[in-house]
Amino acid sequence: MPAVIVDVGNYKQRRENFLRKKSMAIAKVVKETGREMMLDPLTDKERKLVEQTLAGIDGVRSYTIGTGYRKNVIIALIDVS
Numbered sequence: 001m002p003a004v005i006v007d008v009g010n011y012k013q014r015r016e017n018f019l020r021k022k023s024m025a026i027a028k029v030v031k032e033t034g035r036e037m038m039l040d041p042l043t044d045k046e047r048k049l050v051e052q053t054l055a056g057i058d059g060v061r062s063y064t065i066g067t068g069y070r071k072n073v074i075i076a077l078i079d080v081s
Helices: 008-033 044-055
Strands: 060-065 072-077
Touching: 008 044, 008 060, 008 072, 044 060, 044 072
Parallel strands: none
Antiparallel strands: 060 072
16 A cells, blocks of 8 residues: 655645755854754654755764654764864
8 A cells, every 4th residue: 555645734845944944054053163063853854854955065064863763963063183
């Protein structure tokens, strides 16, 4: 039986756009301050979206902490030393 996805009010697209913009904004702050910042807990699919977004930004990286279904993504500077 095929899976059915219900996207009420275009929520999925709005959530993806929000996560992209938030990731880019946090990456900018991390680059300006040099301090790591944490996103709210995300699903695996949301974490992959954030990682793809950050892949296009020089000087920052992400890593995940936590266990279970929703984990936190940390955005940090790339250590170049």
